[in-house]
Amino acid sequence: MNDASPKSAAQPFLSDVKTLRERARKHIEKGAITQSYGGDVGQAIEILQSVLATEIVCVLRYTQHSIVATGLASEGVKAEFAEHAREEHGHAMQVAERINQLGGAPDFNPQTLTARSAAEYQTSDKLVAMIRENLVAERIAVEHYRELVRYFGDHDPVTRVMIEGILGKEEEHASDMLDLLVRHGGIASEKPR
Ligand SMILES: [Fe+2]
Numbered sequence: 526m527n528d529a530s531p532k533s534a535a536q537p538f539l540s541d542v543k544t545l546r547e548r549a550r551k552h553i554e555k556g557a558i559t560q561s562y563g564g565d566v567g568q569a570i571e572i573l574q575s576v577l578a579t580e581i582v583c584v585l586r587y588t589q590h591s592i593v594a595t596g597l598a599s600e601g602v603k604a605e606f607a608e609h610a611r612e613e614h615g616h617a618m619q620v621a622e623r624i625n626q627l628g629g630a631p632d633f634n635p636q637t638l639t640a641r642s643a644a645e646y647q648t649s650d651k652l653v654a655m656i657r658e659n660l661v662a663e664r665i666a667v668e669h670y671r672e673l674v675r676y677f678g679d680h681d682p683v684t685r686v687m688i689e690g691i692l693g694k695e696e697e698h699a700s701d702m703l704d705l706l707v708r709h710g711g712i713a714s715e716k717p718r
């Protein structure tokens with residue numbers, strides 16, 4: 526094995542191991558944030574706090590809907606709402622963990638939750654209206670997260686990949702809600718028959 530590294534070779538973007546180790550020791554209190562973090566950490570945390578709030582509001586809305594949805598036709602819908610509530614909870618946990626890794630404290634304060642959330646907490650006693658509210662909330666989340674994927678881009682690939690994963694789920698959720706809306710007569714099917 527030849528490990529003789531050329532001392533004077535130009536290394537335009539790779540730091541040598543010694544420099545990396547020194548930097549890692551020097552800023553040890555910063556946890557996952559290293560000098561190569563390309564973005565504004567404070568802003569990243571603030572953005573993720575709004576994603577966290579959005580996910581928590583979605584957990585609460587879907588949970589409430591899964592319980593109050595009544596009627597003969599509602600059993601399948603209730604199960605779908607409950608499943609989405611669980612998945613939104615998973616998203617909230619992922620985002621909270623990432624905020625923690627970036628050095629922030631995830632904000633679960635219920636008092637300011639809806640103001641920080643992109644999605645709204647809307648309820649109804651009508652099944653079709655519930656489905657429609659969830660579809661609207663999912664579409665808001667999809668729009669918001671698409672923007673965030675672009676925002677995190679290459680300067681924070683870990684957060685970007687996490688948001689991409691969540692975005693994929695929200696698109697699935699939106700599609701599930703549209704299917705339910707069609708099935709329950711809330712909207713005419715635009716799919717070719
Ligand atoms: Fe979600």
Ligand SMILES: [Fe+2]
Nearest residue numbers: 663694695698
């Ligand atoms: Fe969702």
